[in-house]
Amino acid sequence: MGGYDEAYRRSIERPEEFWAEAALDIDWDVAPAAVSGGGRWFPGGRLNTCHNAVDRHVAAGRGGQAALIHDSPVTGTVRTITYAELLDEVARTAGMLKGLGVTAGDTVVIYMPMVPEAVVAMLACARLGAVHSVVFGGFAARELALRIEHAEPKVVLSASCGIEPARVVAYKPLLDAALEQSAHRPAHCVILQRPQCPAELTPGRDLDWHESVRAAAPAPCVSVAATDPLYVLYTSGTTGLPKGVVRDNGGHAVALRWSMTNVYGAFPGEVFWAASDVGWVVGHSYIVYAPLLTGCTTVLYEGKPVGTPDPGAFWRVTAQHGVRTLFTAPTAIRAIKKEDPSGNFAKKWDLSGLRHLFLAGERLDPDTYHWASDLLGVPVIDHWWQTETGWPVAANCVGIETLPIKPGSPTKPVPGYDVRVLDAEGRECPPGVEGAVTVRLPLPPGCLPTLYRDEERFAASYLTRYPGHYLTGDGGHIDADGYLFVMGRIDDVINVAGHRLSTGTLEEVIAAHPDVAECAVIGVADELKGQLPVGFVVLKSGSERDPADVERELTALVREHVGPVAAFRRAVVVARLPKTRSGKILRATMRDIADGRPYTTPSTIEDPGVLPEIADAVNGP
């Protein structure tokens, strides 16, 4: 087998041959008529993703192997589910959904904490050919309502509560509030009752999860087209309305299975742990689908890197369950480093089984890279991707060839991705020069074919800026050795603790406050979370409110409407916002001021006198 260069070249020059070979690792009901056609992957092929993730492993003799380990320090439990048990649970849960009228093509919203039933729910939908849409538990009712209204689910699957270290989060009142706000109402909600906070069920609409599943007959896998949607995952765009990223069945299964061997160097039977949440794309791809498609054991961790109970939690789980590959976000490592700078907690555990630490979700700063690398003594691999792509765009593909690491770079484009850095005119930037990071079309299998029910927004968001290229929304450069450096977003998306948020969403909530005339939210640098949102607010003329009161109300409003995950703790009342003569808010300049960097006064500014006012508001006069 050749090295990285050969694999990469083959994937770009002969993609049909490359992906046809990868498709051999997937069980097809009907083999694809072609590898690609009409802008889609594997047209004519038919398969079932759940069969590939569960049934086929049981048939091949893996029934007794652990499929899933639910490690939950917040409830003090560890539960192991074998592939045979998973098959039984998934088939009966699919039977329950079928009994509620869910058939192929219907949507189902899943709003659940990190419990095995969340994974079972996703696979049960896949089994029926139904399209799941998982909503992260840290989002508030309004965000859930927006997603329910757009996805129009027949059924919502939820739980009575989630458990955060300091509090039990009752999900049911959030779900009820979301359904009140949404113009679409599902016929049924199925609620998993957790003993920490059982919920009251609404008669006629709500069903008890365990009772319903117990009463259901197992349902078989439904064969779907490779190009049919497997799921929709909403992610933040630049407006308040989230984008519904669509994933197909065929391309997704092929790409994710390929990525396990070639990007992660992970093999069937091994323990793979992505310490993320099923509500994010990392959870979809690397807690649920990729490890299970591969016949690995996946760890579902209901806890935090610190405080559950200490900064040794990740090392305990790694040692206890024999984790070979650990995947998390840099912010989690920074949280551990902050509480245990000398790494004493890691020394308590036998980590000799760990082979790689993969990090993604935000830029891996060189300090964090060096700390983790020195502590663990295994390759620490930065890799870059996004909800839209579903799997890594740039990585050190350790399954093909481990390349030398350059701290601050996610290494090189993964086979399948023709990454180009372009300047404002669409010309390729020379080595070392920053520009917009794009991927020359076609995107490889597994990447979004469209946005759910919004083909126009798909084209407008990703394809029109640079014809023939997919716009990632990130800026960066490629160095003379072909290493990619991704430096941050070039749009109004911010990244808070590896969570992607739209400043537009936060601004909409703030602007709805009766005393607010206008506002701008920007992401400012934060040592732990990477970025934190800060809102600059101008009050309506004549408002006699105490600015401190309004600031407090605004943080509460964002928490209530967007959710605690936004970590919006700072609103600053200012007299005016800095704008260009054409009325555009000068966000980059505000960011420089807020980050304490020296700023230059843009020549397009309407009134340069505003900038010192902003600096005073941030730092105090």
Ligand code: COA
């Ligand atoms: N349900 C309900 N609330 C949730 C939640 C969930 N699933 N997840 C988070 N929250 C709440 C938290 O309780 C917290 O609320 P608080 O303001 O009352 O404290 C808030 O949302 C922010 O949570 P979080 O982002 O987890 O920050 P934190 O300050 O509690 O912890 C870290 C900081 C760094 C430890 C944490 O952000 C972390 O583990 N990050 C890992 C990032 C990650 O997995 N990203 C996924 C992409 S790979």
Ligand code: AMP
């Ligand atoms: P999400 O869609 O939530 O996964 O967020 C994707 C965004 O997170 C990307 O567009 C980047 O801005 C950022 N991101 C993810 N991984 C990395 C990384 N390894 N380096 C730099 N930025 C990253």
